[in-house]
Amino acid sequence: MKPRIAVLISGRGSNLQSIIDAVAAGTIDATIAVVISNRAGAQGLTRARDAGIDALFINPKDFPDRDAHDRAIVSALKARNVTLVCLAGFMRLIGAPLLDAFPQRILNIHPSLLPSFRGLDAQQQALDHGVRVTGATVHFVTSQLDDGPIILQAAVPVLDDDTAETLSARILIEEHRLYPEAIRRVLDGRWLVDGRRFRRTRA
Numbered sequence: 550m551k552p553r554i555a556v557l558i559s560g561r562g563s564n565l566q567s568i569i570d571a572v573a574a575g576t577i578d579a580t581i582a583v584v585i586s587n588r589a590g591a592q593g594l595t596r597a598r599d600a601g602i603d604a605l606f607i608n609p610k611d612f613p614d615r616d617a618h619d620r621a622i623v624s625a626l627k628a629r630n631v632t633l634v635c636l637a638g639f640m641r642l643i644g645a646p647l648l649d650a651f652p653q654r655i656l657n658i659h660p661s662l663l664p665s666f667r668g669l670d671a672q673q674q675a676l677d678h679g680v681r682v683t684g685a686t687v688h689f690v691t692s693q694l695d696d697g698p699i700i701l702q703a704a705v706p707v708l709d710d711d712t713a714e715t716l717s718a719r720i721l722i723e724e725h726r727l728y729p730e731a732i733r734r735v736l737d738g739r740w741l742v743d744g745r746r747f748r749r750t751r752a
């Protein structure tokens with residue numbers, strides 16, 4: 550059976566779209582079993598349904614706390630035999646129930662070269678700091694925000710006249726290339742996590 554992926558989103562879902570397209574093109578050999586959003590109006594839910602993918606809105610307000618919301622997500626994932634969880638613009642901290650259910654099986658994409666500029670508005674943080682190069686990172690999710698072992702990164706130069714919008718748009722182009730490639734590596738079985746390093750297994 551092909552690996553079964555879930556994608557968790559909160560909004561636009563352009564990274565979700567890049568994963569949908571890579572699966573359709575056969576460059577990711579997997580099935581997208583479900584897309585889950587914590588926001589009702591997320592455009593990504595429409596993208597998923599347009600592609601014939603099961604798409605769920607799991608409302609945080611229906612649960613007393615974050616762990617209970619996490620447990621509802623875990624139930625939905627386990628019911629669909631998901632083995633890899635990809636956060637794609639999912640703007641919510643991941644708690645112990647989800648981390649414990651999918652050890653080293655949750656990925657995230659972040660719009661900076663980690664460990665620089667963790668958290669919200671990473672592109673604006675890069676502009677405010679004055680760096681000349683920023684980028685995108687795909688990494689494993691741990692209990693620390695934007696801190697797990699790094700799978701892939703891409704650099705993006707900061708231009709003199711950049712705004713958060715223009716910089717975000719160029720980073721996003723790199724993200725759409727990077728995330729499918731990172732998923733391919735995680736699924737292909739020839740890579741492992743060695744301390745903080747994600748590296749090829751020795752033959």
Ligand code: GAR
Nearest residue numbers: 560561562563564637638658659660
């Ligand atoms: C992406 O730029 C992603 O890196 C970022 O949100 C955007 C989602 O866009 N994620 C974070 O900032 C997480 N801290 P999308 O919904 O079009 O994929």
